[in-house]
Amino acid sequence: MGDARHDPDSDDDHAAHGPARAGLDDGRHLDPQGVAVALACLPVLVRRLDPYVRAAATGRTELADAVRTALSTHLPQLTPHAAEVVEFLAQYYGVED
Numbered sequence: 001m002g003d004a005r006h007d008p009d010s011d012d013d014h015a016a017h018g019p020a021r022a023g024l025d026d027g028r029h030l031d032p033q034g035v036a037v038a039l040a041c042l043p044v045l046v047r048r049l050d051p052y053v054r055a056a057a058t059g060r061t062e063l064a065d066a067v068r069t070a071l072s073t074h075l076p077q078l079t080p081h082a083a084e085v086v087e088f089l090a091q092y093y094g095v096e097d
Contacts (some may be wrong), residue, residue: 046092057093
C-alpha cells in the first residue's frame with residue numbers, strides 16, 4: 001500500500017477541491033499565479049461595476065451598499081467577496097471614510 005499521508009499541495013488535492021482551492025495558498029492568500037489573474041481582472045471589474053457604483057463613491061457606506069446591490073444583480077458569483085470588492089473600489093475612487 002502507498003503512503004496514506006495527505007499532501008495539501010498535491011495536484012490531486014487541487015483537482016479534488018476545484019478551482020477555488022487551486023489558486024490559494026493556505027486557504028487565505030492567493031498564490032503568485034492567483035495574484036496575476038486577480039490583477040488582470042481588476043480593470044474588467046471596474047468597467048463592469050463603475051456605472052452602478054461611481055455615483056455612490058461619496059462615502060464608504062454608500063459605496064458598500066451600491067457594490068453589494070451591483071454584485072447581487074450583475075455579478076452574483078462575487079457576492080461572497082463583497083468586502084474585498086468594496087475595499088478595492090474605495091481605494092480606486094479615493095473614498096476615505
